[in-house]
Amino acid sequence: MFDIPVEQTTKNTLVELMGTLDTSDQPNLIRRDAIASLESRGFTNANTGEGILALAVATHPDIPDRVYKLVHTDTQQDPYLVYASWVYENKLWEKNPHFPRIFEIVHSDDSPVALVVMERLTELIWEDQPEWIRDDYYLVKGFLYSDDFSYQMVNKDHANRPLTTAAEQLTEYCSDFPYNFDLHKGNVMLRNDLLVITDPLCS
The missing domain is CATH 3.30.200.20 (Phosphorylase Kinase; domain 1)
Structure with a gap:
């Protein structure tokens, strides 16, 4: 057996x-x-x-x-x-x-x-994160909420190309769906020191 x-x-x-x-x-x-x-x-x-x-x-x-x-x-x-x-x-x-x-x-x-x-994955504790993790968060949020210019104030030295690609893919995929983006600090997590988009949509 x-x-x-x-x-x-x-x-x-x-x-x-x-x-x-x-x-x-x-x-x-x-x-x-x-x-x-x-x-x-x-x-x-x-x-x-x-x-x-x-x-x-x-x-x-x-x-x-x-x-x-x-x-x-x-x-x-x-x-x-x-x-x-x-x-x-x-x-x-x-x-x-x-x-x-x-x-x-x-x-x-x-x-x-x-x-x-x-x-x-690991919960994102905002107060514990280095500046570049926070910049990554605002970078992806800037792409998803492109009409909110406050999210565009990102230090471009820390722009993460794979993260930008992920945001672009998500934006393109969701363009035909009746959902809204719901990216906040509770809907991203960490794999070691890497930001992971876990639950970015709401109805």
Whole structure:
């Protein structure tokens, strides 16, 4: 008898959990039940930020380099899945390190909940960041909010070409969608000392 890899076991647990959620409830009740179910299965709730739309964000001690996100498939409620699917289907992290690595997306057409398995990144603590990280943040924000000239005041010595390319790609991709950019300090994270765009859209 062969052992099932930890990654597969963890995914199976989450897929089983998705099938038990009463998605007719209000989002806050679904979130409460999802978090309780995750914690009872050995996951740790990582959904601690204010205003997070994901139903649940969790980590597991057996796979410390990944984050598991249960998200809405209703993209009018939360367009995160649109962005994550674009990054995943095109493997954008292989071409540009400012996109997150997404290992897998699991959902079915008849389910209102999807599972996104993403690399575990570090929260951006603004007060702790060096000036060049802050400049990178304002650089990408300047491209996404090009009509706001206050974001154009960037030290060009620190202009990061791959980051500029990522912002240009995102702007072009989203030009045909009815979404708004929602880039703020909670929607970017760090991979070591590199800025990663994790959740830049809102409905």
